[in-house]
Structure formats: C-alpha cells, structure tokens
Amino acid sequence: MSTTVVHEIPTTPEVARANAFKRTVLAVGVQNLSLILAIAVLVVAIGSQNSAFFLTSNLKTIGTAVTISGLLALVQTVVIIMGGIDLAVGSIAGLASVTSAMIFTSAGSSASFFGALAIGAVCGLVSGCIVVFGRVTPMIATLAGLIAFKGVAQLVSNGRAQGYTGADPFYVFLARGSIIGIPTLIWVLVLMALLIHFVLRYTRVGRNIYAVGGNDTAARLSGININRYILGVFILAGTVAALAGILITARTGSGQPVSGSEGLEFQSITAAALGGVALRGGKGSIGGTILAVILLGVLLNGMSLLGVNPFWQNVAQGTLLVAAVIIQQLRNGERRVGLPK
Amino acid sequence: MxxxxxxxxxxxxxxxxxxxxxxxxxxxxxxxxxxxxxxxxxxxxxxxxxxxxxxxxxxxxxxxxxxxxxxxxxxxxxxxxxxxxxxxxxxxxxxxxVPFVSVAENIYVGALPGSRGIVSQRQLQDRARADLERFGFERFLDPATRGIDxxxxxxxxxxxxxxxxxxxxxxxxxxxxxxxxxxxxxxxxxxxxxxxxxxxxxxxxxxxxxxxxxxxxxxxxxxxxxxxxxxxxxxxxxxxxxxxxVGRDLSTMFERNRHELGEVALELEAVSTDDVTDISLTVRRGEVVALAGLVGAGRTELALAIAGDRPVTAGTIKVHGVAQRFRSPADSIAAGIGLAPEERKADALIMVRSVRDNIALAVLGGLSRFGVVDRRKERQLAEKYIAQLRIRTPSMAQLMQNLSGGNQQKVVLARWLAKATDVLILDEPTRGVDVGAKAEIYAIVDELAANGVAVLVISSELPEVLGLADRIIVMQEGRVTGELTHAEATEERILTLAIADHFSAEGVQP
Known part of the structure; x- marks a missing residue:
C-alpha cells in the first residue's frame, strides 16, 4: 500500500530507473524491505557458518517449526489491527490440544478436530464478551484468559499429557504428511495466511476491521456494528488458536495442556510488531507478519544449528520485540514525555 | 489572608x-x-x-x-x-x-503540609476545614471526600x-x-x-x-x-x-441558489435526552436549518441523538413522517440520516487510512459482491468525489493525516454524499478550516440543499448561521429558546436568544 504516487513523467533513463526503484520500494513498503534485508543478512551469516542450513530437510524443519507460532501470529495480527490484543491464544491452544486428544480417545479424529475448534471458538467468544459487555480492556480480559484457560486445560487433564494420536492416519498426515513434497503443516500456514490476507485486504469485513482499529468512533458513526466485529475477531482468534493446538497434538502424538503452547502468545505479538502492525490499531498487513515469522524461524533455527545456548533464544526474541516497537514509535514521531500511548 | x-x-x-x-x-x-x-x-x-x-x-x-x-x-x-x-x-x-485522594489533598497538591516528607493527615484535614470556612464553602465541601466523588x-x-x-x-x-x-x-x-x-x-x-x-x-x-x-x-x-x-460585515461568501422546499424530511417532536429537553423542530427537503447557540447549549448532544448514538428518553424522531427508534448509528443511517461530527479527527476520520478508504467507509456494502469489495468501483467513487468536491490531495491513496483541515472536512462530506443521505447533520462544518475552503464548503451545502437534501447545520459562528440558513433555531442550556427566519434573523437577535436568560428573553431589546 503506497502512500504517494509519482506524477512526473520520466525524461531520462536514469530518472526512469530511479522512479522504478522508488515505486518498487513504495509498493513493497519500507517495513517489509527491511525485514527481507534482515532475513537475507541472517541467511548469509548462518549459511556461511554452517552449510547444513541450506539443506532441504532443514528448510522443511524451519517451515514446520514456525507453523504453530505462525498461525497464532496471523490471528494476533487481525486482533491488533482491530485495536485489540489477545494474550490468551497460547492457553487456548493448550486447552484445544489436550481436549482434542481426549475427544479423540472417546469419539475419533473428526469429532476431536471439530470439537477442539468449537472449544477454541467458545474461549474467544468469552474473551470478546468480557471486552464488549464487561468494558474490560483486551489486555486485561485476555490476560485473565491466559491464566484461566491454562487452568481449565490443567483441570480437565489433571495436568498430564492425554491420549495417543500417533497411530491415527489423520493426525499422522497433519504432523508428517506432505502434498506435492511440501509438508502439510506448511500448507496449513500458507493457506491460512492467504485466506486471512484476502479477507483483510479485499473484503468489506476486512476493511471494516481496519476502520474499527483506526478509529472506532468514526467506524460506529459510519454505521459499522463495532461490537459484532470485536466479538467476531476474538472468536476467529480462539478458533485459529485451537487449530494450532490440534497441530501440537499431531506433532507430539498426544494432548499437551501446557508444554508446547506456553509463551506462544508472546511470540505471536513479537511477530506482529516486527511485521509492522501498529500496536494502536488500524495499520498492518499479513505479508509483514509472515516475513517476521520467517525471520524469527530462521533466527531460532540458526541459533540451534550454531550450537548457541537455547536460553539465548528468549533473550533474542525479547530484544527484537523492543527494537521493533522502538522503531515504530520513532517513525510515528512520538514526543518523549510521560507514559507512551 | x-x-x-x-x-x-x-x-x-x-x-x-x-x-x-x-x-x-x-x-x-x-x-x-x-x-x-x-x-x-x-x-x-x-x-x-x-x-x-x-x-x-x-x-x-x-x-x-x-x-x-x-x-x-x-x-x-x-x-x-x-x-x-x-x-x-x-x-x-x-x-x-486527582480522583482517588481527598479534597484536602487536592487543595494543597504540590504543597502538602508536613515535615521531612511525611504528610500529616490530621494537620491536612484541619487546615482544609479552616480554609473552606474562610471562603464560605464549608457547607458544600467535606475535606475528606475523594476527588472522584x-x-x-x-x-x-x-x-x-x-x-x-x-x-x-x-x-x-x-x-x-x-x-x-x-x-x-x-x-x-x-x-x-x-x-x-x-x-x-x-x-x-x-x-x-x-x-x-x-x-x-x-x-x-x-x-x-x-x-x-x-x-x-x-x-x-x-x-x-x-x-x-457582534456587528461584523457579512462576508460575500454565501451563494443561495436553492429555492424549492419539499416535504418535511426530519421532524423532532418534544425530544428529550440526558442533555436536552423538549426539542421540537422540522427540516424540509431542500432546506438548511441552523442550530445556533453557545458552546454547551446541547446542540452536539442533540445531533448525536438524531444520529442514533445517544438514547432518546422522550419524544419522537420522524424521518419522512415515519416514527423511528434508533438503537445505533447504523439504524439512523439506514433511515437516511448522516452526521458529520464536530470533532472531525477524533470522531469522523480514520487518520491512518487513505482518502479512498475514508470516502468509501459508509458505502462498502453497496460496492461489494459476496462480501468482496469491487476495487474498481471504489476507485471510481473516490475519483468522482475528489473531483466534484475539489479535494486537494496528491492521490486517493494519500493518508488522511496528510490533508489540511478543509480537505479533511470535504472527505467527510464526500462520505455522506456517496451514501446519498436524505438528511445531513453538519456539526461545526468549518471549524479549523481556512477561509478559502470555508467558501467551498458553503457552496457544497448550498448545492446539497438545491438537490433536495435536508441539512441541519450546527454552528457557533453567527455570520455562518446567517449566511447559510433558511431558518435558525436557537438553543440555550438544552432547550430551544427561539426560532428565526432568514429574513428576520440578525446577529443581535440570535445572540440575545442564546445568552439572555430564557425567562427574561422577551424583555431584552437589542
């Protein structure tokens, strides 16, 4: 989405080239270009240290590793564009993971798939209702969800991993199958990214989500039912988080109440912020988030390939998050007085 | 002392x-x-x-x-x-x-009595009580009440x-x-x-x-x-x-091309809200009615109620003779009412989005098929209104925040023109707008009325009220204190109705 259009007609080849360059930069966006640049630098740096990085098997490893956090980053992007935030997505994924395995044990794979999605949707609806009808800010409402949904997952499972899905063809296909040589997990992420990108960019619903996040009063006075959008987006976030939870079950072969999903909410926010989604709403795109997901995936993969102490991974992610937001705020021209908005 | x-x-x-x-x-x-x-x-x-x-x-x-x-x-x-x-x-x-501390602390904030950083509550309360008595407020204020109460x-x-x-x-x-x-x-x-x-x-x-x-x-x-x-x-x-x-020269900014008044488009019958009481008025097709009065007279609150954003506690709003009960702005828009609010940036525009997005905001449904926005139609719509209202912007993709106040206001008008509302409420349409753009906005209002739109303008600028309106309704403290036709209105008369105490308004001869 460019912000300016070049009017002047190029007179010389140099000017034409310069304009073409300018147009490309504007079309891709400064934010996305810097992400691509960062990924390129990382790839060169890691690849020069360890050539195993470029193996197809390692690229698949990166792809499958980022799927789960990537799914959450996609819906987090939608929530943040709408002006909210959802800290509960990780806990919802955990709850969906453990319940999917439990439903599987008693009722089979398709019941477990749709049952877990439904549980995720209900969790999202609860968050949304607390925000809309309880007038609680999304930050606090979903912080409560983060804690409480985790508790529910531990309660129903007694805190232990549940069931065994490792022999079920559907779950095996999800975890290790592939279509035309590309792992199913990567397909899930790519299809979901394309779907959400399409909705945000080309549909009325998507455009209204930007409007609600950009200025909710203006959206309301223009006839948009903003409560319906807030509820809908939180339900979407819960449902997609549940899908991520089902993938956790598939990958580990059993339902995990906490391990496998803990901390994913923060990774998803990091990816969205890094991808250029404005934390005050109204601005951002799925393309940026996906680039950020790839950047984080490459970084973490490279760190483990190079034998860096894994505890550094959290430090690196925290640093990236702060750096991304500082850059965002500086570009907004924030005055350095008082608490930032 | x-x-x-x-x-x-x-x-x-x-x-x-x-x-x-x-x-x-x-x-x-x-x-x-x-x-x-x-x-x-x-x-x-x-x-x-x-x-x-x-x-x-x-x-x-x-x-x-x-x-x-x-x-x-x-x-x-x-x-x-x-x-x-x-x-x-x-x-x-x-x-x-300060909301969660006492009246006494609020009074001495920044200079609390006490020694070595320890505030003495007893000393504080005593001193506050003494000071309140000294100024005669002890009947109205208890030094222990919290600020928020x-x-x-x-x-x-x-x-x-x-x-x-x-x-x-x-x-x-x-x-x-x-x-x-x-x-x-x-x-x-x-x-x-x-x-x-x-x-x-x-x-x-x-x-x-x-x-x-x-x-x-x-x-x-x-x-x-x-x-x-x-x-x-x-x-x-x-x-x-x-x-x-008062007594300024009326500028020559106002053209009046409209003549034909149609049927009543908007009618309020004894409407009350939390902020206004017993408001009755009508606006006909092709008519510009101004709501005059001082800041705080309840005009903006009335506009929000007509737009469905504030509850009506008594009385009826009729659009084309049909009584309406608005539960949200969406209902009001569906009935054919559009509002350009007073606080343009805070309440009307999405500053981080483009001119095109802002123009199309209220008509995306009509531009969509199966929920997908037809981007070609949307561009044509934006192009049409940028040209028609002479919105000065380098492109329709320009972000709202980069436009001047006058052009921002034109984008708000374009949004409602695109929606083709029968009734348009403009709350301080020229606030923060330079003189050139003001004249353009007046011309747009005139043309809208000529095309049969019923326009209700809220303005605190008397020359604007006199120049634009066919009829002027004056409000004071949530009530209508008078109504003047274009011919009989003068700045003195309006101001007298707006500031004189309503019970004595008749007695004041300017």
Whole structure:
C-alpha cells in the first residue's frame, strides 16, 4: 500500500530507473524491505557458518517449526489491527490440544478436530464478551484468559499429557504428511495466511476491521456494528488458536495442556510488531507478519544449528520485540514525555 | 489572608497582546486592565479570543507581542508557575482533580503540609476545614471526600480554594457559574465581592448577561481577537453590550441558489435526552436549518441523538413522517440520516487510512459482491468525489493525516454524499478550516440543499448561521429558546436568544 504516487513523467533513463526503484520500494513498503534485508543478512551469516542450513530437510524443519507460532501470529495480527490484543491464544491452544486428544480417545479424529475448534471458538467468544459487555480492556480480559484457560486445560487433564494420536492416519498426515513434497503443516500456514490476507485486504469485513482499529468512533458513526466485529475477531482468534493446538497434538502424538503452547502468545505479538502492525490499531498487513515469522524461524533455527545456548533464544526474541516497537514509535514521531500511548 | 492585609494591592495592565496560531490570528493587539478593588467582566462570542487571553495570563501560552504589568512592574510568564509567583491566578473552568485522594489533598497538591516528607493527615484535614470556612464553602465541601466523588460544582470550589490559598493579587474566573446552582452561585458572588472589597483585582468571564450586570463594575468586550471597548456597567445596557459583541460585515461568501422546499424530511417532536429537553423542530427537503447557540447549549448532544448514538428518553424522531427508534448509528443511517461530527479527527476520520478508504467507509456494502469489495468501483467513487468536491490531495491513496483541515472536512462530506443521505447533520462544518475552503464548503451545502437534501447545520459562528440558513433555531442550556427566519434573523437577535436568560428573553431589546 503506497502512500504517494509519482506524477512526473520520466525524461531520462536514469530518472526512469530511479522512479522504478522508488515505486518498487513504495509498493513493497519500507517495513517489509527491511525485514527481507534482515532475513537475507541472517541467511548469509548462518549459511556461511554452517552449510547444513541450506539443506532441504532443514528448510522443511524451519517451515514446520514456525507453523504453530505462525498461525497464532496471523490471528494476533487481525486482533491488533482491530485495536485489540489477545494474550490468551497460547492457553487456548493448550486447552484445544489436550481436549482434542481426549475427544479423540472417546469419539475419533473428526469429532476431536471439530470439537477442539468449537472449544477454541467458545474461549474467544468469552474473551470478546468480557471486552464488549464487561468494558474490560483486551489486555486485561485476555490476560485473565491466559491464566484461566491454562487452568481449565490443567483441570480437565489433571495436568498430564492425554491420549495417543500417533497411530491415527489423520493426525499422522497433519504432523508428517506432505502434498506435492511440501509438508502439510506448511500448507496449513500458507493457506491460512492467504485466506486471512484476502479477507483483510479485499473484503468489506476486512476493511471494516481496519476502520474499527483506526478509529472506532468514526467506524460506529459510519454505521459499522463495532461490537459484532470485536466479538467476531476474538472468536476467529480462539478458533485459529485451537487449530494450532490440534497441530501440537499431531506433532507430539498426544494432548499437551501446557508444554508446547506456553509463551506462544508472546511470540505471536513479537511477530506482529516486527511485521509492522501498529500496536494502536488500524495499520498492518499479513505479508509483514509472515516475513517476521520467517525471520524469527530462521533466527531460532540458526541459533540451534550454531550450537548457541537455547536460553539465548528468549533473550533474542525479547530484544527484537523492543527494537521493533522502538522503531515504530520513532517513525510515528512520538514526543518523549510521560507514559507512551 | 492575615499576612496580606498590609500588602499593597496590585492591578494588572496588559498592552498590545498579540497571539498567532499557525496562520490564525487569535489576538491582535489587545489591551486589558484589571484595576484593584474592581470586578472587570470580559465578554465576547465564541472564538473572540477570551480563552486565549486567559491562557496567556495563566502562563499556558506565551504572547507573540505585548506586555503585561502587575502593580506597575513588567512581568513575563514562561510557565504557569511564573504567573502564580507574580500573584496572578486564573481559575480554570474544568479544573484538574486527582480522583482517588481527598479534597484536602487536592487543595494543597504540590504543597502538602508536613515535615521531612511525611504528610500529616490530621494537620491536612484541619487546615482544609479552616480554609473552606474562610471562603464560605464549608457547607458544600467535606475535606475528606475523594476527588472522584465530587460534583462539577464541588470541583469548581476546590479549584477556587486552591487558587485563593496562594493569596493572589489578581484573580480571573473563567465561566465559574456554568456548573453551579443558584445557591452556590450566591456563595461565589459573596466571595467575589469580598475579594473585591479586600482590594484585589478580579477578572470575570461569563456569557450570562444577568450575572455580568449583577457582579461586574466594568465590562470589556472582545470580537475577532480585537478589543472593541470597555464600558462602566452603570453607564451601559444589555443592548449596547450585545451590539459591541457582534456587528461584523457579512462576508460575500454565501451563494443561495436553492429555492424549492419539499416535504418535511426530519421532524423532532418534544425530544428529550440526558442533555436536552423538549426539542421540537422540522427540516424540509431542500432546506438548511441552523442550530445556533453557545458552546454547551446541547446542540452536539442533540445531533448525536438524531444520529442514533445517544438514547432518546422522550419524544419522537420522524424521518419522512415515519416514527423511528434508533438503537445505533447504523439504524439512523439506514433511515437516511448522516452526521458529520464536530470533532472531525477524533470522531469522523480514520487518520491512518487513505482518502479512498475514508470516502468509501459508509458505502462498502453497496460496492461489494459476496462480501468482496469491487476495487474498481471504489476507485471510481473516490475519483468522482475528489473531483466534484475539489479535494486537494496528491492521490486517493494519500493518508488522511496528510490533508489540511478543509480537505479533511470535504472527505467527510464526500462520505455522506456517496451514501446519498436524505438528511445531513453538519456539526461545526468549518471549524479549523481556512477561509478559502470555508467558501467551498458553503457552496457544497448550498448545492446539497438545491438537490433536495435536508441539512441541519450546527454552528457557533453567527455570520455562518446567517449566511447559510433558511431558518435558525436557537438553543440555550438544552432547550430551544427561539426560532428565526432568514429574513428576520440578525446577529443581535440570535445572540440575545442564546445568552439572555430564557425567562427574561422577551424583555431584552437589542
């Protein structure tokens, strides 16, 4: 989405080239270009240290590793564009993971798939209702969800991993199958990214989500039912988080109440912020988030390939998050007085 | 105030105060004298420069030119602290109150009594009680009440006590009675008389004629950022003061091409909300009706109720003769009503999105098939209105935040033009808009009416009201105080209906 259009007609080849360059930069966006640049630098740096990085098997490893956090980053992007935030997505994924395995044990794979999605949707609806009808800010409402949904997952499972899905063809296909040589997990992420990108960019619903996040009063006075959008987006976030939870079950072969999903909410926010989604709403795109997901995936993969102490991974992610937001705020021209908005 | 009794009292004399805000001259060489032992009233229409002048006195703004003397000594205020240190205090209309601490702490905030950083609650409460009694507010304020539990009137009293404990030589009140009841006003006036008799200089800003004639010794009148003159209260009349406040040349900005009035499009029958009472009015197709009145008369609140954003507690809103019950702005829009709100940036525009997105915001449904927005149609729509309303923007992809105020307002108008609403409510459509764009917006309103739209304009600028409207409805404190046709309306008549106390409005002859 460019912000300016070049009017002047190029007179010389140099000017034409310069304009073409300018147009490309504007079309891709400064934010996305810097992400691509960062990924390129990382790839060169890691690849020069360890050539195993470029193996197809390692690229698949990166792809499958980022799927789960990537799914959450996609819906987090939608929530943040709408002006909210959802800290509960990780806990919802955990709850969906453990319940999917439990439903599987008693009722089979398709019941477990749709049952877990439904549980995720209900969790999202609860968050949304607390925000809309309880007038609680999304930050606090979903912080409560983060804690409480985790508790529910531990309660129903007694805190232990549940069931065994490792022999079920559907779950095996999800975890290790592939279509035309590309792992199913990567397909899930790519299809979901394309779907959400399409909705945000080309549909009325998507455009209204930007409007609600950009200025909710203006959206309301223009006839948009903003409560319906807030509820809908939180339900979407819960449902997609549940899908991520089902993938956790598939990958580990059993339902995990906490391990496998803990901390994913923060990774998803990091990816969205890094991808250029404005934390005050109204601005951002799925393309940026996906680039950020790839950047984080490459970084973490490279760190483990190079034998860096894994505890550094959290430090690196925290640093990236702060750096991304500082850059965002500086570009907004924030005055350095008082608490930032 | 014991130690101050033997202090010499000081008057305030300001000369040639000028203040510009990016391209707008708010004050042009204004002189103001606040002599000791007198109450000087400062009057003027909305936008005349009263608030700017008070903010310069309080140290919130710095004048571009001009001098201020207190007691014959030249002073300059870089910050509000400097102003207070010089013995001057401006009492804010909407005081800052710390919500979760007591009245006593609110009064002494910044200078709490106690020793070595330990605040003595007992000392604090005792002192607060003594000070409240000294100023006559003990009946209205308990020093232990928390800030958040205070009524607007009580907040005002806290602010007054805060100001007076600093023993200021010059005190300015900015519409202090707007939140006070009659008995509270009585206490305040007793206090003002006392302050005057102690030899202090008192400045008093109010729109209420009756108060001015009751409390003031002199009245100083501003208009369009200029000093019009001063009169002794005993030598002047309400009529003269009103005449001095208005009386500009009507600009030649208004074209009137419309003639045909159609059927009644919008009708209010005894509508009440939390803010307005018993409002009845009609707007016909092709008619421009103005709602005049002072800021705070309830016009914006009424507009929001018609737009479905505030609940109607009594009465009926009819659109084309059909009674409506709006539960949300969406209902009101569906009935054919559009609102361009007063706070353009805060309430109407999505500043981080493009001109195109903002124009299409209310019509995306019509531009979509199966929920997918037809981007070609959307572009054509944006192109059409950018050309038609002459919105100056490098492209339709430009972000709203990069447009000037006038062009931003045109985008809001374009949104409702695209929606083709039958009834359009414009709340202060030219606020913050430069003169050129103003004329363009007036022309758009005229053309809309000519095309059969019913337009309700809220404006605090009298020339605009007189120039645009076929009929003028004047509101004061949530009620309609009168209605004037274009032919019979004058600035004096409107202002009289807007500021005279409604029960005595008939008696005032401008």
């Amino acid at each position: 014991t130690r101050s009794d033997d202090w010499p009292r000081a008057s305030l004399n300001a000369r040639g105060i000028t203040k510009n805000f990016t391209g707008v001259r708010a004050l042009a060489g204004v002189d103001l004298d606040l002599p000791t032992g007198k109450v000087t009233a400062l009057m003027g229409e909305n936008g005349a420069g009263k608030s700017t002048l008070l903010k310069i006195l309080s140290g919130d703004y710095q004048p571009d030119e001009g001098t201020i003397e207190i007691g014959g000594k030249a002073v300059t205020f870089a910050t509000p602290f400097d102003s207070r240190a010089a013995g001057l205090r401006v009492i804010a209309q909407e005081p800052e109150i 205070l009524s607007p009137a009580q907040r005002q009293m806290v602010e007054i006590v805060r100001a007076l404990i600093g023993d200021p030589q010059v005190i300015c009140f900015d519409e202090p009675t707007s939140s006070l009841s009659d008995s509270e006003t009585g206490v305040l006036f007793d206090l003002i008389v006392r302050l005057r008799d102690e030899g202090r200089a008192v400045g008093y800003v109010s729109h209420r004629m009756r108060e001015i004639f009751q409390i003031a010794d002199t009245v100083t009148i501003l208009r369009d950022g200029r000093l019009i003159g001063s009169r002794e209260i005993r030598d002047t009349s309400v009529g003269e003061v009103v005449r001095m406040m």
